[in-house]
Amino acid sequence: MKTNINPSNGSSFFQEQFAAFRQILRTTIISIPVSIVIGSLVAFFLWLLSLAIHFRFDHKWLLFLLPLAGLIIHFIYRTVGKSSEKGNNLIIEQIALEGGEIPPLMGPVILVTTVITHLFGGSAGREGTAVQIGGSIAALFGRWFKLKGSDLKIVLIAGIAAGFGAVFGTPVTGAIFAMEVLAIGKIQYNALIPGLIAALVGDLTVSAWHITHVQYHIDAIPAAPYFLSDYLPIDFLLLAKVFISSTAFGLASLLFSEMAHKIKALGLKLFKHQWMLPILGGLIIIGLTLLLGKPDYLSLGVDAEYPGAVTIPSAFHTGGAQAWSWFWKTLYTTITLATGFKGGEVTPLFYIGATLGNTLATVLNAPVSLFAALGFIAVFAGATKTPLACTFMGVELFGGEHVLLFTVACFTAYFFSGNSGIYTAHRTAIPKKVDPNFVADSPLSETMNPSGYFYQKLNKYSAPFKKQFSRIRKPTNS
Template identity: 65%
Template sequence: MKDKLFPSAHFQILKSLLRWTIIIIPIAIAIGSMVALFLGLLNLAIHFRFKHTWLLYLLPVAGVGIHFIYKLVGKTSEKGNNLIIDEIHQPGGGVPKRMAPIVLLTTIITHLFGGSAGREGTAVQIGGSIAQAFGIWFKLNEIDTRIVLTAGIAAGFGAVFGTPLTGAIFAVEVLIIGRIQYSALLPCLIAAIIADVTVAAWGIHHTQYHIAVFTAVPHWFSQYTTFDFVLLFKIIVASVAFGLASYLFAFLVHGLKSFFVKNIPKQWLIPILGGLIIIGLTAIIGKPDYLSLGIDAEHAGAVTIPSAFNTADADTWSWLWKTIYTTVTLSTGFKGGEVTPLFYIGATLGNTLSVLMDAPVSLFAALGFIAVFAGATNTPIACTFMGIELFGGQYALFFAVACFTAYFFSGHSGIYGSQRIGISKTGQDGVEETLSEVTKARQTYTRQKLEKYRFRKG
């Protein structure tokens, strides 16, 4: 009898699922534990600087220290998230085990002395480094190693923000613009859930955000429909601004890095200049609101991500100042990540736009929170789910509209240089081919550097 109730393919699928579950669980627990350690140390470092504000004046010295840490022992680890993405696309030199402890240390140093950076980059690099190590220990083949590395990204991202579903989707969406790698989706989901549970088991808690209740439909057409098309129009207009803010951030972080490398002959001078710029800006502005993560308030009335959800609590140009602070910090060699600053930029920009457009403040702060991130990373689906996980599902349609609008208006830019183009946003083959050639050239250059490093080491 040819037709069976349960064909042999079902048993093969079950066998594969069990295998990946067994492989992923220890990896995710290790990543979650390392992320918990990182978050605990990061919180201590940030609050220690709050009590010792003079540490900011040592930021240039800290930058030089970070530079020499990577120069002496970091080697290829300095590529950060892009190294992991490159390794998934085309395996080469591997993700070194040293990446995890080095990026953890240098991120703590960055925040301890007031650098404006995030934490997602550190968590993702911790995930990729640990996943690579387990892949070697388990003697996985090339295809399985790629899946494990992708799951490592999911575990790190999901654990650091407390958003496991977002972490899983982000890991498979961020690799190639316009395409999702479904083969790794289940391992990524398992990894993100286990890592998030592990972080919670270590007693680490995440910041909670809330969208205040507002009147959804204007009374003058509520008798015809329960949907607020005026609010939807305002969201679309705001989301165009969110996408342009994403583009500005990506443009500055890459452009400033190229400018400093090209015009400053001694690389160790770059972090000194970056630190001096941050100190100078803080002195000019007269407040430390744009240093570090921007979640906890250093003083009463400080502009933070949570404060942006309150009525008119964000200054009009807070989003621009944070953009400048973070792009200068990251482009001059300090470590951390981009995502939490992007949350800050989006939330404060949303706050400003809500006042200008007479829209719900907390809703627009939430939309900016996820939409600027969506545009900068080219991951609108993951960011839509992030909105649902963080703020609730009742505004899912608005989240999707904001994220996809920002995604398109951010252009083909992005904070991850190794991200490939699967399908052009415009649908024009010429654009896709041009960007593909740039990616190929970058990968060729990276492989040449890795081969040169292995030759010297051998």
């Protein structure tokens, strides 16, 4: 049988491929200088942040000025920051809208306010700063090159990838995170090549400035016989322990997200003047530190302020965390960020996950360093809704030997993390549960407030019970 070949089809195919190649080439060429600038600023930020944290170690009285620092941060955003206060959510919104309305001052403002937060002991992270630096620099270059539509969107995604990859030294994770974080259940593959190159260039730039990252290590697990070990390559008992722990990791990320949103909403409701909120937050952090009698839950939680302090690296060793270390870090960080201090959530999420993994390993008689690593990436996956990126982070940070367990941990935590997340501008492209009434691309914020999808469904199914309850309570006429 003969097949009719239309010559125009071949021509159309090559035109399509050439157009795609031209877009990738154009956005990649622009992304390289963008990434070099972002990597240099992230290197400067990491150097400055380390100075601030160790300066506070030597001057412990700085913690008592935390309320004043919060007040200064508040007025910085009220005067020059303005819309920048939306942080990562603003960048996610602008990428979804294919717009570039990201203030040029976003990067410098978040850099300064994050350093202030850590200098005075606020419990926050650093990824928010790197992502906002990346987004603001990418938007600035986009305006200079007059980029619009999909070109601008790809460059903004590349900016996020460069910032994230540079701040943690994980370029592959940075590229995938930048594509996965925009919409739950959907990945922007058209930005894969520019994003990967941008993340790699950003990471290399940080290394060129001689800024190093903390190295984590999973101890070798001694070979031991297990059920059907002669026939199966997988220890199903260990896998079951990973699944149980990952459920807890997902619930921990849900707790973190809900606490952050609820504390912020409560503060805005209680105080007519918003400048009072960071003052109260600072006072609570001071009070908690005095109550607990140790500063372990302040700042990043990476460097030890004194021998024996609970840190992320210490959680990889037996006895390196206390049973409730994860909860205290959750409380410290949610109060810090919800009351107006700046930085990010990811490094505290690493701390929460690693210390919770340490505790669960003790309870389940499992390898401590392995479960600390699983918690490290899984709590992050649940809170950011980026299980694929976090799986790659596990490989980049800890090696590929346990990639199956990394995958199980991240995707299980994602499943059990509920509808709440740290980025309310997240759009849900594909829900976890199939529902014909679901509206695609609805922001995560709509599923987290009474007017949103989640609460509408809750009200629908609870309506009959409410009606019956109202009848029981209704007084009868005698």
